[in-house]
Amino acid sequence: MATSDERLRDLEAEASRTGRTLAEHDEQLQRFGEQQATAFGNTDSLAAAIGTVGDRTITQRLDAIERVLFALARAQGINPDDLD
Template sequence: MDGQAVRGLEAEALRTGRTLAEHSQDLRGIKAQQRAAFGNIDSLADAIGAPGDRSFTQRLDSIEGELGDVKRLLRALARAQGLDPDAE
């Protein structure tokens, strides 16, 4: 193998090393984001109800239902005051 081929292989090895290091750093960032997201989900689940009380999906469904109730109440109040809640 001549010197030019060796230098080419060395350059390719350096590029591969940099690429692997970049991917490794990206992976660390993704893992940190996942930890933060799951921590936020756990905090939200704890705020909604006691852990183990209901599944997270059941808790979210409950919140969604309550928000729907509030929305209907606000629409009714607007109509009672002579306002059209659907007007923009």
């Protein structure tokens, strides 16, 4: 039968593990939030890149879209040059 000191140590160890797990989840949520903010910013940039009809030539709009998509890929840790 475990003594009260052993039970207390077990409870403290469990609390420590739980605290670390919660901190790790908090860090991960923060990273997700940052990635989401980047993605929404890139979406706004994409909308601005497309613009209105007649605003820019199709070539200019496609070039701008490509730059935004490359930036989005890099923000997600993907190197677009390696995809060929």
